[in-house]
Amino acid sequence: MHAKLLAARDQVLARNPGEIEFHQAVDEVFESLGPVMDRHPEFVEAAVLERLCEPERQIIFRVPWTDDSGKVQINRGFRVEYNSALGPYKGGLRFHPSVYLGIVKFLGFEQIFKNALTGMPIGGGKGGSDFDPRGRSDAEVMRFCQSFMTELYRHIGEYTDVPAGDIGVGGREIGYLFGQYKRITNRYESGVLTGKGLSWGGSLVRPEATGYGTVLFANEMAKTRGRSIEGRRVVVSGSGNVAIYAIAKAQQLGAQVVACSDSSGYVVDEDGIDLDLLRQVKEVERGRLKDYALRRGSAVAYVEGGSVWDVDAEVALPCATQNELGETAAVRLVKAGVKVVAEGANMPSTPEAVAVFQKAGVLFGPGKAANAGGVATSALEMQQNASRDSWTFEHTEERLSEIMVGIHDRCAATAEEYGQPGNYVLGANIAGFVKVAKAMLAQGLI
Incomplete structure (x- = not known):
């Protein structure tokens, strides 16, 4: 690893002990960024990497709910709002027993660069819970989602943070979450969640x-x-x-x-x-x-x-x-x-x-x-919600195809520019990082 990155990397590990997946995601990005530090010393001087590795906001909350037998269950909810330099936080919710803060941070960190590569104006975030929807009835899933959203609603919004689905969170869960958000806020804010049903603000091609x-x-x-x-x-x-x-x-x-x-x-x-x-x-x-x-x-x-x-x-x-x-x-x-x-x-x-x-x-x-096509189409869903419009399957798929070809070409060109043609890992990491880093510098010390 480049010498200029070692101190920042060691700081990340020291400040986030035990978060193995997060450490792995950071190392994978840092391994690619040596040439960028040489070419852009301003990133080093402004401690862009150190700031990028520290989420803007980490939210952990209790989620109490009752199962079908009337027994009270307690789960833990998370939302890591990682970086908003390019737009509102955007990233999925994962409901799975393996979820803990380190998993959510790794996913949110990856999301920053993924969202940047799409070319869409969206920042990076991620969330979820250690709740396991497998084997639970629809009524139990609904009660959990309603309790989860009763806390999460105060932290999200179409211009603030826009969650979507991930492992364990599909159309059923998004529906329950959206219904509770609407009920609490008294607003039909379609753009607050993506992955919605087609009849109430969702986008074709999103699944x-x-x-x-x-x-x-x-x-x-x-x-x-x-x-x-x-x-x-x-x-x-x-x-x-x-x-x-x-x-x-x-x-x-x-x-x-x-x-x-x-x-x-x-x-x-x-x-x-x-x-x-x-x-x-x-x-x-x-x-x-x-x-x-x-x-x-x-x-x-x-x-x-x-x-x-x-x-x-x-x-x-x-x-x-x-x-x-x-x-x-x-x-x-x-x-x-x-x-x-x-x-x-x-x-x-x-x-x-x-x-x-x-x-x-x-x-x-x-x-x-x-796999950036999912969040790219989520951003297309946000566009349709904002304009009160609905696109055809063919048009949306064409836009998805254009975006994916653009991501490929951007990664390939960046790898070529930095002397490693065909290295899509390096190309993706550098292209995503440079875009976010320049936006962070332009917005001052935040």
């Missing part, structure tokens, strides 16, 4: 956007080597929203998606994943991949546990969760001939895995670039 965008980015990377992803063998981790729509877009582009996973195991379907059946099982029935395999019968292989990265692929799309793809899996994928890796989840590849891919010359798209 598809993260998965679609990841594949569009992968396709742009592949084209720099003279061949798109058409006809290529693809493996996707996860089977939630992002994974489902990554599979859909890859199939639209002519790729052969043969495997996907959930927390219990993975399926290999050599004839190609049956997307209609997968959506029925996961989205409608909220079932498991084991149910998908049972209905497909002998056409598929279901593997309990294990790693989906044991399946050979030319294109790998990690779309599940952080640090799911480690060094051993990366080595195996490289030996099997993987050519393109694009992250649909946030930081799903460990630093060791990223190093393996880069050393082998694999095209690697980091999450802050490859």
Whole structure:
């Protein structure tokens, strides 16, 4: 790591002990920024990095609610409003037992650069709770969301902080959250949340956007080597929203998606994943991949546990969760001939895995670039809300495609400018950082 960055990095670790994921996200960015510090000494003098690593605001609150048996439950809620140099804080809410402050800070830190890369006027933030919606009734989820919003509402607004969904927060949860916000504030402020239902302020393409965008980015990377992803063998981790729509877009582009996973195991379907059946099982029935395999019968292989990265692929799309793809899996994928890796989840590849891919010359798209389609379309939803307008699916998808191509080209050009062509990690980190840093300098010592 560049000498000028070591002191700032050590300060971050000392001030945020035990937050492993946050430390990893900071290190990943800092490793890229040495050339920027040499070229822009004003960033060092103004302590831009030190300020950027300290959130503007960290909110932690109690969320009491009652379950269906009448028992009182207590969860913890978080919102980290990280950086507003480019616009109101923007980033999802995650409801999952693993959520703690370090996870939310890592996600919020990543969000700063991701949002900057979209070219949209949005800052970075993230939030959530250690509440687990799995296995809970609709009534329990509603009561939790209402309690959560009863505290959160005072911190958000269309010009202040605009949350969206993430793991564990889909259309159902956004609906309950929005309803409570409207009830408390007595305002129909559509732009305060994104990922809303189509009949009450949502945007077409928003459910598809993260998965679609990841594949569009992968396709742009592949084209720099003279061949798109058409006809290529693809493996996707996860089977939630992002994974489902990554599979859909890859199939639209002519790729052969043969495997996907959930927390219990993975399926290999050599004839190609049956997307209609997968959506029925996961989205409608909220079932498991084991149910998908049972209905497909002998056409598929279901593997309990294990790693989906044991399946050979030319294109790998990690779309599940952080640090799911480690060094051993990366080595195996490289030996099997993987050519393109694009992250649909946030930081799903460990630093060791990223190093393996880069050393082998694999095209690697980091999450802050490859999965930015979701937040970009959220910003498009905000535009439609502000203008009281509603765009067609075709128009919105075209805008998403333009944004993803723009992100790819921006990352590629920046990597080229700094002497490392094809290094999308460096390109994404530097392009996002420089944009935010210049805005911070222009706004004074804040």
